Amino acid sequence: MLSEFHPLPRHRLDAGAGLVRPDRHAYQQPRLTDPALVVMTDLRVVPPATVGPAVPLDQAHQQMMRRGVRLLFVVDGDERLLGLITASDILGEKPLQYIEQRGGTRRDIPVHDIMTPHDALEALTLADVLAARVGDIVATLQACGRQHALVVEQEERSSWQQVRGLFSSTQIARQLGMEIPLARKAQTFAELEAELGK
Numbered sequence: 001m002l003s004e005f006h007p008l009p010r011h012r013l014d015a016g017a018g019l020v021r022p023d024r025h026a027y028q029q030p031r032l033t034d035p036a037l038v039v040m041t042d043l044r045v046v047p048p049a050t051v052g053p054a055v056p057l058d059q060a061h062q063q064m065m066r067r068g069v070r071l072l073f074v075v076d077g078d079e080r081l082l083g084l085i086t087a088s089d090i091l092g093e094k095p096l097q098y099i100e101q102r103g104g105t106r107r108d109i110p111v112h113d114i115m116t117p118h119d120a121l122e123a124l125t126l127a128d129v130l131a132a133r134v135g136d137i138v139a140t141l142q143a144c145g146r147q148h149a150l151v152v153e154q155e156e157r158s159s160w161q162q163v164r165g166l167f168s169s170t171q172i173a174r175q176l177g178m179e180i181p182l183a184r185k186a187q188t189f190a191e192l193e194a195e196l197g198k
Contacts, residue, residue: 032135040165053112083115123150141169
């Protein structure tokens with residue numbers, strides 16, 4: 001299979017070799033007024049990071065670290081979306097609450113018991129994103145207090161919906177060179193009760 005390819009010649013690195021710096025004219029740092037697509041992770045270009053529902057939490061976290069992501073799409077054997085799991089889910093209070101309620105250890109917890117299920121997910125439409133600016137996406141993430149926003153598109157010939165992209169507040173902040181503060185909102189009834197009881 002590789003017989004048609006040939007290794008390239010290798011050369012010693014010169015003493016004092018420097019590093020090329022990005023060409024300021026070639027790379028333009030995104031601005032809040034740029035089209036939102038500039039900061040969207042397009043799943044037609046970047047393969048989605050996925051995990052199966054029965055995978056243990058620690059293994060899912062290792063997958064995140066290997067891919068350099070903080071979110072995995074939880075899919076079944078037919079690649080249908082079952083939910084999402086984030087680094088915050090894995091490293092936060094959910095595993096502790098699970099152990100407190102059901103017993104066991106962290107190694108016993110599968111992704112499907114901690115993930116945000118499909119029916120609890122919200123998404124932006126690609127049509128809305130195409131008309132939005134980066135600042136609109138930042139405002140959206142801040143308004144819902146979430147680190148990620150999914151983008152869906154409708155299949156033209158059917159009503160079938162597919163996840164086309166993803167926005168990450170961490171990635172956008174890095175690209176813009178600014179901090180994006182997110183006020184975390186209550187996601188469960190228990191969290192809502194705790195907030196109301198304050």
